[in-house]
Amino acid sequence: MAYEIIESCVNCWACEPLCPSDAIFEARPHFKIDAKKCTECEGDHVDPQCVSICPIEGAILNPFSEPANPPGSLTGIPPERMEEVMAEIQSR
């Protein structure tokens, strides 16, 4: 089982040096996690390190393919508020 980085990653490098298993590597268009190496930080840390520092909601999926940091969990912006504002901007 492993975490996975998906396309919303902004390539900020924050997770790469933290990974205890050297599973994260720079790639294009975005960083990736080597599923064979990822240990979910078990035995090294209480919390998975990439998930704990990633600033982008939804950019990392947990082993069940769900966002490890769901919408609103990092920015504090309620998802419905975000949708409302984005719709308003697009309608201008």
Place this chain on the structure above:
Amino acid sequence: MMELKVIGQSADNTAESGCSASGCGGSSDQLSHLPDHIRDKVHNHPCYSEEAHHHFARMHVAVAPACNIQCHYCNRKYDCANESRPGVVSELLTPDQAVKKVMAVAANIPQMTVLGIAGPGDPLANPERTFDTFRQLTEKAPDIKLCVSTNGLSLPDQVDELCKHNIDHVTITINCVDPDVGAKIYPWIFWNNRRIKGRKGAKILIEQQQKGLKMLTDRGILVKVNSVMIPGVNDQHLEEVSKVVKEKGAFLHNVMPLIAEAEHGTFYGVMGQRGPTHDELQTLQDKCAGDMNMMRHCRQCRADAVGMLGEDRGDEFTMEKVEVMDVDYEQAMKKRADYQAEIEAKLEAQKSSANETFIPLTALTKQKKETRPVLMAVATSGGGVINQHFGHAKEFLIYEASMTDVRFIGHRKVDLYCSGGDTCGDAETTLQKTIRLLEGCETVLCSKIGYEPWEVLEESGIQPNGEHAMEPIEDAVAKVYAEMAESGQLEQQRQADQLQAGA
């Protein structure tokens, strides 16, 4: 690598912009109270000295993408090419690329005295990349001052390493000293391998910032403190912050307005948090000034800005262009030294002549009655004189004239944060924006102005004035103030409805 193009302002209209030596160096020079050894260090630093920013250039290199905290005014996804806010960049560089770029810029812009690393993340959360860049530059361009800015979280751990390099200025962004206030600004920090949310995280951040500040000043490193003014969140609290950081030895405090628009996608932008008005910002800066040297000319530039303050020549120095530039390091360093010596001599000469011609304002105004202070906007393209057409002004310098003196308050930039045009869905005309920008000002001094903007300005309660073209700014402001006083306009408070007209 992101390949977005940097939209810089064209060099012709901003290269000489900024306030004049006379305008900045007079009674408003906030560095005048500093001890000599500090003034020596900052006198040619464009970000720290109002006078220097007119003559010397700086650049930032974006080598530090990672961050260890989240701030509610920042969106880590943001890389819009039309944006000129802090934290926004177009091209992330490796340390080797950054060094190449600095050497190319320093060879082409002899005004260059300062290299800063300011992000787009936190430079000290990327210590290898940041210090590798500094190490190489200390070796290859020892004349260039190195600066770094940080949120302070990992500062105490990095002080020893900082001291190894030729870094004598550090900027720490400190928005609060109270964790309850901090909880409304910082949703989380990454600390000891965990994400820590809310008040608990803010408390750790504040402790680290204060500890780092003290460690730096104890070692003789100059520390500037940046604070973002967020109305209703920390505006009442920043006076206290100013006191605390001064006690710990910070030499300059820079209170900046929050920039928050929904389209930035930041917490504050999306949630509708407003930024301060010009008036609120100035009032707070004045209050803090009782405790500390305040900075008033910060341009809040991008984390990859290049050139004189207020301009961005980043598009002349993309990595693609830098790779093919042929640079003679030795020759370039000599050219910088010559140019900078010439400027220093010129400034010295101006200073001594200014002292001889000083006329107290009271002598000019001959007033008998109490008159209130007035804010005036000035359009200038440099040289300390009123020499710019209203319609060409990309920024206005704001002066406050009162019974006792003329004081430089700051600058206000036209279209400062977004030049996105139609695509950003902003229907306001440039003139309307400018009028909103000049809120609180009663007069705008320029070399010329068109008929239509003249009328619209007058209707908005701002008197255009083109009668002082090519005159020194402070003299002209004093004269206009005297005329206003003479005509009896200044004997009572400005009408509330007039004040609103510009809002």
